[in-house]
Amino acid sequence: MGRHSSCYMQKLRKGLWSPEEDEKLLMHVTKYGHGCWSSVPKQAGLQRCGKSCRLRWINYLRPDLKRGTFSPEEENLIIQLHAVLGNRWSQIAAQLPGRTDNEIKNLWNSCLKKKLRQKGIDPVTHKKIPEAENGGEDNGMRKRSQEKAAEDSSLMMKSESSKSDDAEQNRTSSKNLHQNSDFMGGFPIQMMMTYPSSHSNYANWNSQSSGRPFHMNTEFPFNTTSSLLTTTTATATTTNFLPPTDSSFLYKNSFSSSDSPENISNTTPPYGFNSSTELSRLSDTCKVGEYKIQMSTEEEEEESSKWDDCYHHYLYNPISLLASSEFFAMK
């Protein structure tokens, strides 16, 4: 740690980039590629650290950047993705070609959070805020400080309660998840909340992301959730609810009919999967998807009611989902 304090150790420039610096970096990277970032500033004749150059390239100079304001479709997509992925900005950005994680993060913090609150939706949990807490319409700027205070206090309350109940969990999970208060946002159940009973919305959402479509199940980082499993056993003992005997409820509505296992397995490995373990999980997921598709109408109905129970249960107890025996069996 503390290894990259090169900027001030070497009296390197900080702060805003000048057009000259931009030009130097742009010329160098387009001509030679970036290679090892730490050597770029020297080769390009810049008084910056490699990290700063990398950031400047990624966030500003890259030729494939879109720039300009976000379209309503993009904003919607970000909201949907945030409900699933939480504050994993880089993963969200991967679904929006030409947009950077920094840009999306800024948009979220400055604009989308506010919009959601105005609609009575908690930007952290993506659940409806009860009227009493919501306080109706946003009355303008003066309300902002009150909102902020409320947000801060709710975060404080959250952290207070988690201190006692989840201290051990947090020690492990926050480390693995790279997450803080948005921890809940990382569960697939969030996606189910958004589209509890319809394929069509998911399909729309899917098609909105120009380029590569996002597959909820195949791209959800199971390694992340699995890392939690060892810490959730205690929570599991507090519930006597068990999910259906198959694990299909985990995947309901997550595959369109065209997402046959063949289709998926023949495509390029999705982003976020960089190991054979993850890919084998992907193929497991495909099998479950296949099972769902092949069910008869009666079976579907029965399954659907079972699933509804699960849905409501796990909606409010996502931790117990992870701790369920079926979830373990699936791994």
Next chain:
DNA sequence: AACTGATGCAACCGCTTTTCT
């Protein structure tokens, strides 16, 4: 016109993860 607070964006910081030797 001057002041003040809000806003948006770019960049930095500290940390984790991945890659290399």
Next chain:
DNA sequence: TAGAAAAGCGGTTGCATCAGT
């Protein structure tokens, strides 16, 4: 396999600009 270096990530900060008083 361990340690170092590089890359990547998310939270935070600083600052220019805007809007209201």
